[in-house]
Amino acid sequence: MGTPVLTRLERLPRRGLTVLSLQGLSLLVPGGWSNVTSAEALIESVIGSNDPTLIAQVRARADLLSRARHEGYGRALSVYDAVNRSQHATAGLRVLAGVSAGVPLLKRMADLTPPGDTLQAVDLGLKVSAELLAFTQVNGLPGDSFADFAAALADYGSEARLRMAALVTFDGLLPLGDQALQRLDGLLGQASASQLRQLPAYGRMAGLMPGRGDQAHMGFVRRGVEQWVGWADGLVSQLGLSGQRAVQALETTLGPWQGRMNQLAVFLDAFTDTYAHTGVQAVARRLVERAAAEI
Amino acid sequence: MVMPRPLRWVLALVLAGGLLLGGALLLPFSEWLPGGTVGDVPLQQVVNGSTFNQLFPALDPVFRVTMSQEKRGFSEARLKQGDQLIALLAISDTITAPEALAKFEQAREQLKGWPLVEQGPHASALLVADRFQVKVIEQGNSLDAAHRHDVLEEFDLQGLASLATPVLPRS
Numbered sequence: 348m349g350t351p352v353l354t355r356l357e358r359l360p361r362r363g364l365t366v367l368s369l370q371g372l373s374l375l376v377p378g379g380w381s382n383v384t385s386a387e388a389l390i391e392s393v394i395g396s397n398d399p400t401l402i403a404q405v406r407a408r409a410d411l412l413s414r415a416r417h418e419g420y421g422r423a424l425s426v427y428d429a430v431n432r433s434q435h436a437t438a439g440l441r442v443l444a445g446v447s448a449g450v451p452l453l454k455r456m457a458d459l460t461p462p463g464d465t466l467q468a469v470d471l472g473l474k475v476s477a478e479l480l481a482f483t484q485v486n487g488l489p490g491d492s493f494a495d496f497a498a499a500l501a502d503y504g505s506e507a508r509l510r511m512a513a514l515v516t517f518d519g520l521l522p523l524g525d526q527a528l529q530r531l532d533g534l535l536g537q538a539s540a541s542q543l544r545q546l547p548a549y550g551r552m553a554g555l556m557p558g559r560g561d562q563a564h565m566g567f568v569r570r571g572v573e574q575w576v577g578w579a580d581g582l583v584s585q586l587g588l589s590g591q592r593a594v595q596a597l598e599t600t601l602g603p604w605q606g607r608m609n610q611l612a613v614f615l616d617a618f619t620d621t622y623a624h625t626g627v628q629a630v631a632r633r634l635v636e637r638a639a640a641e642i
Numbered sequence: 643m644v645m646p647r648p649l650r651w652v653l654a655l656v657l658a659g660g661l662l663l664g665g666a667l668l669l670p671f672s673e674w675l676p677g678g679t680v681g682d683v684p685l686q687q688v689v690n691g692s693t694f695n696q697l698f699p700a701l702d703p704v705f706r707v708t709m710s711q712e713k714r715g716f717s718e719a720r721l722k723q724g725d726q727l728i729a730l731l732a733i734s735d736t737i738t739a740p741e742a743l744a745k746f747e748q749a750r751e752q753l754k755g756w757p758l759v760e761q762g763p764h765a766s767a768l769l770v771a772d773r774f775q776v777k778v779i780e781q782g783n784s785l786d787a788a789h790r791h792d793v794l795e796e797f798d799l800q801g802l803a804s805l806a807t808p809v810l811p812r813s
Contacts, residue, residue, distance in 0.1 A: 393730075395780060396762030408739065415680040418713060489709035489717075491695050502708050502720065637711060639765070640718055640732030640777045641739050 352413040352420050353386040353406065356631040360384075364601070365619040371600035372516060372593065373509055375586055380509040383628055386635075393632070394639045401642070409638035419484035420634050426484070426552060427626035430477045433548030437470065438616030445613070464523060468534035469542050471518045471527075472568040473549060474622065475575045478514070480555050481626065485633050504578060506632075510625040512586060515579050516593040517621060521612035525589050528580050531572060540565045680715070680738040687737055688715035689774075689805055694733040699796035707731065721793070723784075729793065730779040733802065742775055753791060754799055766790040770799055771806035 350358075359382075360366055366382050373380035383389050390405045391397050413420045482503060489499040504511055519527035523534075540561035543549050549564075556564045582588070590608045597611070598604055604611055615621070645653070679685055694717035698707055704723060711718040715735035721728050736742050746769045749757035758768050764780040766787060776797055778790040785793070 393779070393781075394762055395764035398762055401762055404741075412680060417679045417685070486710060487691065487712040489712040489719075491692065495695075495709050498708050499710055502710060505725075633711060636730055636779075637713075637716060637718060637732075639779055640730060641716065641734045641736075641775070642742055642761075 351410045352424060352627070352631050352634050353389075353409055355424060355627050356386055356389070357384060359624055359627060365621055365624050367600040368517075368597055368615060368619050369509065369513065369621055369625065371597040372513055374596045374599065375588060375592060376509050376512050377586075378508070383631075386631070389631060390635050390639070393635050404642040405635060405638045408642050409634050412638060412641075413634060419487075420630055422555070423481035423484040423630050424627060426477050426481045426555065427623045427630075429548040429551035430474055431620055431623040433473075433546050434470070434616050434622065436547050437466075437545075438613050441613045442617050445610070464530075465534050465538045466542055466545065467518075467522045468531055469538045469568070470546060471514075471523075471531065472535055472572045473543070473546055473552070474514060474518055476556070476568045476571040477548070477552060478575075479571050480552065481630070484555075485630055501578065503629075504582075507625070507629050508582070510629060511579065511582060512588065513621045513625065515583060516588055516590070517612060517615050519579075520583075520588060520590045520593060521615070522609045524608075525591075528576050528583065531576060532569070535565075535569050535572060538565070543568070683738045685714055689735045689737075690714055691717040693805060694802070697733060697798040697801050698731060699793065721778075726784075727781045729781055729785050729790070730777075731793070731797075732775075732777045732779075733797070734775050734777070736769075736773055736775050739775075743769065743772075753794060756799065758791070758794070760787060766794060768794050768799075771803040773806045774802050776802070 361382065361384055369380060369382070386406060386409075387402055390402050390409075394401060394405065396402075412418050416422070482500065486499065486503070488496055490496055515528075519531070523530060543561055543565055553564060556567050558564060558567055594604060594608060594611060606614075679688075691712040691714060695709060695712065698709075698717075698719050699705075699721075701707060705728070706722045707719050708722065709717070709719045710730075715738055716732070717734075718730060718732040721731055734742075745759050745761070745767070746757040749759045749769075751758040753768055756768050756770050758766065760766055761777075766778050768776045770776060776794060776799070778785070778793050780790065
């Protein structure tokens with residue numbers, strides 16, 4: 348919470364696996380994606396002016412806003428961070444299981460780790476809910492009616508298309524197959540509330556979720572996913588996303604991949620930060636839009 | 643040495659009080675305390691963003707207004723033509739940003755009697771009732787200064803000015 352959002356933006360990597368995999372995926376998303384890591388460039392693009400005094404004013408206002416806990420910008424980032432850490436932890440376990448399965452003495456390790464589809468579905472569900480929570484932290488509840496809120500959400504979604512495409516492919520299509528979105532509700536139905544607790548991110552997010560107890564939170568996750576699946580399905584058919592196409596696109600930047608698709612998903616989960624990376628960029632943009640309006 | 647009973651009590655209270663005070667001052671409790679508002683202005687003094695929502699320009703078949711951000715003292719919308727984003731529209735309460743008022747002192751133009759300034763080549767700002775800032779920030783290149791002023795006029799400025807009266811809605 349201590350680091351202002353724009354400082355976080357400036358600390359994002361300019362190259363590396365995360366950036367390469369996002370660049371690969373952006374081949375499938377019209378409009379592409381540019382890796383914004385400069386606060387000044389972001390402010391310039393919002394206010395359309397490179398006047399240094401204006402930029403400095405926006406920057407100062409943005410830092411003041413992101414330091415105020417009540418405004419939620421910092422809280423949204425801590426949700427993203429929690430999800431990111433959790434993703435690394437679970438995927439790290441699976442990588443370890445994959446390695447140790449080949450070593451006879453360590454074979455039992457492989458039995459301990461839960462690579463099941465249900466856990467993967469719960470993980471995706473938790474990420475979707477994290478997105479909803481972060482949206483309300485950053486944007487409040489815009490408008491006076493549910494329709495206004497839905498419109499704001501859809502609008503945000505189309506701005507953050509690459510981010511959503513990354514969520515759908517890296518956490519849905521690659522690990523669960525091309526029917527991931529159709530299977531999602533069924534898989535979540537089989538999942539028990541205790542599987543929620545296996546994911547480290549849940550502990551951090553539980554306090555922000557409505558309702559009390561794992562059961563209520565599982566309900567929140569399922570309702571959030573229900574809302575999201577329809578929209579995400581539209582995105583998949585509009586962009587023609589599939590596991591196969593995603594692998595091809597990723598191969599152009601990451602190099603050839605010979606393993607299975609769900610192994611690629613585990614690899615990406617373990618070694619990239621796409622969710623938090625694009626999350627910081629999305630929050631920074633909304634923050635700068637507000638700061639520019641308030642100076 | 644045996645201390646008299648009242649002295650023991652006083653000493654105990656002083657020690658306990660000192661411990662509490664030291665804890666409150668030295669330990670990083672501020673993270674958990676309520677507050678953390680912008681510029682440390684109490685929330686009750688800031689007009690809630692939801693009261694600004696109805697004051698935005700009305701829906702139009704060609705230009706669409708989608709609300710995008712709403713916080714205390716702030717509400718923002720996107721002005722779109724089709725799928726093209728043309729401008730950001732915002733109303734904010736300057737009580738948390740008094741430094742924003744300075745630029746209106748040199749304002750040469752007026753719109754419906756309120757001071758109007760240009761901020762760079764793409765943004766126009768209007769100060770209503772010495773308190774609320776209404777701003778149109780162009781995105782792309784389809785809204786010159788004259789058009790931005792037209793958009794500013796579309797806001798319910800009268801309604802906005804009436805919010806500045808001392809009796810503020812406390813929601």
